Amino acid sequence: MCLPMKKRQSKIDPVTGGSDIRPPVLWDSLMKKQAFENFIYGVFLLLGLITVGCVLLITVYLIISGIPAIREIGLFKFLFGKTWASTAKTPQFGILPFILTSIYGTAGAIALGVPIGFLTAVYLAKAAPPKVKAVVSAAVSVLAGIPSVVYGLVGMLVLVPGIRSIFHVPDGASLLAAIVVLAVMILPSIVNVSITALEAVPQEYEDASLALGATPTETYFRVSVPAARSGIAAAVVLGVGRAIGEAMAVMMVSGNVANMPSLFQSVRFLTTAVASEMSYSSGLQRQALFSIALVLYLFILLINAALNFFLKRSKEA
Amino acid sequence: MSDIITVKDLCLWYGSAQALKDININIPEHAITALIGPSGCGKSTFLKTLNRMNDLIPGVKITGEVRYAGQDIFAPGVDVNMLRKDIGMVFQKPNPFPMSVYDNIAYGPRTHGIKGKAKLDDIVERSLRDAAIWDEIKDRLKKNALGLSGGQQQRLCIARALAVEPQVLLMDEPTSALDPISTGKIEELASALKEKYTIVIVTHNMQQAVRISDQTAFFLLGELVEYGDTETIFSVPVDKRTEDYITGRFG
Ligand SMILES: Nc1ncnc2c1ncn2[C@@H]1O[C@H](COP(=O)(O)OP(=O)(O)O)[C@@H](O)[C@H]1O
Ligand SMILES: [Mg+2]
Numbered sequence: 001m002c003l004p005m006k007k008r009q010s011k012i013d014p015v016t017g018g019s020d021i022r023p024p025v026l027w028d029s030l031m032k033k034q035a036f037e038n039f040i041y042g043v044f045l046l047l048g049l050i051t052v053g054c055v056l057l058i059t060v061y062l063i064i065s066g067i068p069a070i071r072e073i074g075l076f077k078f079l080f081g082k083t084w085a086s087t088a089k090t091p092q093f094g095i096l097p098f099i100l101t102s103i104y105g106t107a108g109a110i111a112l113g114v115p116i117g118f119l120t121a122v123y124l125a126k127a128a129p130p131k132v133k134a135v136v137s138a139a140v141s142v143l144a145g146i147p148s149v150v151y152g153l154v155g156m157l158v159l160v161p162g163i164r165s166i167f168h169v170p171d172g173a174s175l176l177a178a179i180v181v182l183a184v185m186i187l188p189s190i191v192n193v194s195i196t197a198l199e200a201v202p203q204e205y206e207d208a209s210l211a212l213g214a215t216p217t218e219t220y221f222r223v224s225v226p227a228a229r230s231g232i233a234a235a236v237v238l239g240v241g242r243a244i245g246e247a248m249a250v251m252m253v254s255g256n257v258a259n260m261p262s263l264f265q266s267v268r269f270l271t272t273a274v275a276s277e278m279s280y281s282s283g284l285q286r287q288a289l290f291s292i293a294l295v296l297y298l299f300i301l302l303i304n305a306a307l308n309f310f311l312k313r314s315k316e317a
Numbered sequence: 318m319s320d321i322i323t324v325k326d327l328c329l330w331y332g333s334a335q336a337l338k339d340i341n342i343n344i345p346e347h348a349i350t351a352l353i354g355p356s357g358c359g360k361s362t363f364l365k366t367l368n369r370m371n372d373l374i375p376g377v378k379i380t381g382e383v384r385y386a387g388q389d390i391f392a393p394g395v396d397v398n399m400l401r402k403d404i405g406m407v408f409q410k411p412n413p414f415p416m417s418v419y420d421n422i423a424y425g426p427r428t429h430g431i432k433g434k435a436k437l438d439d440i441v442e443r444s445l446r447d448a449a450i451w452d453e454i455k456d457r458l459k460k461n462a463l464g465l466s467g468g469q470q471q472r473l474c475i476a477r478a479l480a481v482e483p484q485v486l487l488m489d490e491p492t493s494a495l496d497p498i499s500t501g502k503i504e505e506l507a508s509a510l511k512e513k514y515t516i517v518i519v520t521h522n523m524q525q526a527v528r529i530s531d532q533t534a535f536f537l538l539g540e541l542v543e544y545g546d547t548e549t550i551f552s553v554p555v556d557k558r559t560e561d562y563i564t565g566r567f568g
């Protein structure tokens with residue numbers, strides 16, 4: 001970004017427009033300006049590099065610290081082992097329960113949150129009267145700002161007992177509770193990103209549909225939504241990223257036991273697996289936690305790639 | 318020739334600004350009626366009143382009467398969607414949906430409940446033929462319509478409008494965004510279409526009005542100044558303002 005701009009400036013002189021005649025008085029101050037500009041570009045570049053540096057540092061660190069345990073345990077046994085017993089006499093480090101829990105939990109949250117968020121977005125972007133829109137949008141913003149520990153707390157106090165009494169299970173702290181909490185947590189991103197995509201659909205498409213005798217509702221779902229589909233897909237992927245990376249809230253409502261996932265059982269996610277044992281871990285156990293973090297990181301990278309793909313497509317459309 | 322649309326004392330306000338003032342006009346069927354006049358005189362507004370596309374704009378107030386095929390289009394209980402199906406519209410800027418050529422044409426019929434591939438195939442081909450674009454794009458039916466040229470897109474939009482079998486086709490400066498060759502094609506097309514349809518076309522181009530229209534209506538500042546045979550209007554206009562406009566003294 002910065003470098004090409006600098007080049008362009010030096011190619012065509014802004015004062016003389018590239019001609020040979022230079023007003024001698026201005027030349028001096030121009031040099032000073034140019035030097036200052038260069039300095040500012042340098043600062044920007046440096047700041048930009050800090051971000052890149054952080055990403056690189058984290059990546060390298062995770063790879064270096066995540067590999068040894070995988071080597072020792074064996075990649076297959078690590079990824080597909082069904083038992084996690086890190087503190088047993090003969091410890092076992094299989095993280096399949098965590099992987100599946102994270103996948104199921106995220107999928108559940110998406111299955112629950114996307115329809116609600118998507119329909120809310122269609123309503124707000126296309127059909128809602130301005131006043132309703134203002135109120136609901138404000139609520140969505142508040143939802144987005146609530147810290148995850150508060151979600152966890154409310155989930156613990158309301159959702160977990162609720163699940164226990166509705167479904168008559170011994171413990172409400174379960175995958176289901178985590179799914180519900182995650183679904184609510186991803187709502188704001190899904191609503192907001194979908195609204196942006198839907199509002200970017202040109203009015204002309206909708207006019208054309210209405211002029212053919214389609215009703216407004218038919219128009220939203222058969223013209224506006226398909227035209228915004230890349231943006232909506234991006235919203236879903238963003239939700240996936242948020243859900244899979246969430247730790248605090250799910251730790252508080254999911255019971256945090258390393259079971260293979262099942263809707264009404266206590267479960268442990270990739271994130272919570274790292275968080276719950278880190279403070280007292282040592283040796284291979286500690287190394288294995290780093291390996292879990294590495295796996296989580298790879299998931300996130302994959303999701304990010306998908307997100308970029310959809311965002312780019314929606315920009316092109 | 319009977320009148321398919323009759324307009325009586327039509328007034329329209331955007332909020333407090335009056336955009337149409339006591340418009341009285343009868344539009345005969347199977348003919349091309351051209352609406353001319355300087356920018357902002359209310360041509361588009363009038364056109365959009367005929368298929369009630371103005372309903373969508375907040376703050377619009379309409380008085381007076383518009384009858385289509387004898388039926389008051391503002392009467393309670395009128396099915397706006399059926400009215401718009403009967404009175405199709407082609408916009409100034411070509412606006413095909415961002416989907417395949419085929420799906421663009423099939424959109425309207427599908428909306429009105431037509432299913433079955435054979436039936437839709439048939440409608441798509443007939444509409445594209447009627448819009449004189451079949452031969453050009455019959456091999457690209459599955460391609461995205463946004464990849465067509467501007468002129469092709471506009472004829473596609475005409476075909477899309479024809480696919481729901483309208484009686485009337487409203488065209489709002491359909492050639493203003495097009496090159497002369499595409500413009501020529503659309504003009505030819507309009508002349509051919511009046512056999513089957515009634516056409517009301519807004520145009521900025523006086524020659525275009527002369528070339529293709531049977532009647533011409535001249536609008537100025539929200540008023541219908543003069544309306545009559547195109548030939549008469551352009552050779553012996555009654556009103557001084559019409560004369561000034563068509564001779565290019567203002568506009
Ligand atoms: N959506 C709208 N809201 C408010 N005023 C409008 C709107 N559309 C058109 N107008 C006004 O109505 C008048 C007629 O506009 P229009 O029908 O578009 O004229 P024309 O098509 O002849 O150029 C203009 O003064 C214009 O500013
Ligand atoms: Mg106009």
